[in-house]
Amino acid sequence: MLFPSISFLYFFLPVTFLLYYIAPVKKSAPGSANRAPMRYRNLVLLAASFFFYFWGEPKYCLLMAVTIFLTYIGGLLLEKFGRKKYLLLLFSGILLSFLFWFKYLEFFTSIVNRVSGGSLPLYHLALPIGISFYTFQALSYLADVYSGRARAEQNLPDFAMYICLFPQLIAGPIVRYQTLQEEIKTRSHSSEQTSDGIKRFLIGLSKKLLLADSFGLLIDMLEKNGEQSVLGLWLIAVSYTLQIYFDFSGYSDMAIGLGLMLGFHFPKNFDYPYISRSITEFWRRWHMTLGGFFRDYVYIPMGGSRVSFPRWTFNMLTVWALSGLWHGAGINFLLWGLFYGMLLFLEKCGVKKILEKIPSVFQHFYTMFFVVLGFALFRQEDLGRLTEMFLRMLGFSADPMEAVSLYSTEALYQLKSFSVLLLIGAVGSTPLPRRTARKLSSAGWLSAALSWMYYPALLLLSTAWIISGSFQAFLYFRF
Known part of the structure; x- marks a missing residue:
């Protein structure tokens, strides 16, 4: 689904915002500057984001889900086992292998064929929309957990929403986890904003x-x-x-x-x-x-x-x-x-x-x-x-x-x-x-x-x- 489309502007967006704002919200704690816990609204956004991606790229929804799950597990393991470098390399390597397979395999295979005179098969794979952006977002999360700049997210739905949040899923910005970590849990809304x-x-x-x-x-x-x-x-x-x-x-x-x-x-x-x-x-x-x-x-x-x-x-x-x-x-x-x-x-x-x-x-x-x-x-x-x-x-x-x-x-x-x-x-x-x-x-x-x-x-x-x-x-x- 594209932002500049009738389906997004006059169907997806109004329905998503309606469901988002009628979702129950817990009362904000005293002194929290009107920042309220967003559990149910986050679930609405997660469902909306997967629907948004499924609309335009149904066959690669599973790939994005696997990326989310592996990154989530990788973050937990990095934090639990004292930020071992081999874990960072393992999970980062898996994510990069997905990106390489879909984006670079044909390119490098053609170079090998040209240089060696060989005839390795070329796989004309369609590039999953947004894979470069959400992969880099996942890599930045793993690196930040490894270095101690961020704590691993314990809640899988909240983490999934961070990776696939529909406004920036397709073409960025590439948002680091610590930038949104607090707002994922509690955030404020105002008419001016x-x-x-x-x-x-x-x-x-x-x-x-x-x-x-x-x-x-x-x-x-x-x-x-x-x-x-x-x-x-x-x-x-x-x-x-x-x-x-x-x-x-x-x-x-x-x-x-x-x-x-x-x-x-x-x-x-x-x-x-x-x-x-x-x-x-x-x-x-x-x-x-x-x-x-x-x-x-x-x-x-x-x-x-x-x-x-x-x-x-x-x-x-x-x-x-x-x-x-x-x-x-x-x-x-x-x-x-x-x-x-x-x-x-x-x-x-x-x-x-x-x-x-x-x-x-x-x-x-x-x-x-x-x-x-x-x-x-x-x-x-x-x-x-x-x-x-x-x-x-x-x-x-x-x-x-x-x-x-x-x-x-x-x-x-x-x-x-x-x-x-x-x-x-x-x-x-x-x-x-x-x-x-x-x-x-x-x-x-x-x-x-x-x-x-x-x-x-x-x-x-x-x-x-x-x-x-x-x-x-x-x-x-x-x-």
Whole structure:
């Protein structure tokens, strides 16, 4: 089931919230700041989350249930037997084997066949939706119990709800157990928090449907006509850069908004990455929960930066190679990770100090130039086509006898037709709209009137977009 669907918005969500709020709640203890035990409401959320997943991925519900149970048992054993390392490796290895089987087996088998000339069978397995996210969430739980950062959860239904909670099940944020541990047991609800959650959800919904999907349409039209001009290829690359931001940050906003409606506070996943002045800053702002996972559970355990220079270089490139492969089983994803690893390596070795001495506008240009190139690499699975595309974007061709067009009639037409959308996307990826909204919020009755018109309008426009059939699947669902 997808958030931007009639079945979710007008069936699943109302029924789930109705059952959730009529479920009995024990009275909160004195001095608990209105935080009440949530046993029955948690059971409602657990049932709703399994139904949500079963709706879209029925054949892999058992896999998710097995992952939950093994992680639960692993946590109990780690705590009971003094956090033995072999237990951590055993249960983590089992979880990673599930991920490898479905996501990477075909990729690595094809590499072995290509290198050895063999003919090992390829298993074309469908990737279970959300497996990368809920597996990493389970791994972080085991690591935190092992290190003592978290206590093992004794209640299986509560733990199951933590892993498969429907707002963040499919595409994150990757939430650590200690972040939600207290709210799983007791949490508070208020009309103000629910209102903030609804607004956050509607903003995310409109970012996905009205912006990300519109950029997707622009890309489809350009590629349908075989665009090969310099302008056209840059227009595709810039549009995809905006599309993936509004697509993924839109999902994160919806997840955070749904969490607020249910009394949970999920961590922020995006912090306006396109205003960054360096690649280092960009990765502090982009997919923050994934970056935190690799930092705390891979990079630091490998020794981090407190090692020799060669070892540090190895650590950094290994982490970024793994980060690239997390996004998908393909050479392009591996190269994308290493691409950023090399840029970060260069910034650590002195490029960042040089950047800090030049005007900020050039820092932004430097960052976005490589971000756009990075997403062009991220998107293109055909390496032969990738090389040709990069050459053409720079005005060259693999064929020295072929002249590369700077622009085409189609590219100019689409640029003119979508210029307003591109402007909205550029401005919308900065904090400017949020700052403007905050200033308007101090306008009293005018702010309230605008709010009552603005958010229902977003819902109506988004619903109309869904009904029109223009909806495109979330880009991060395939990761």
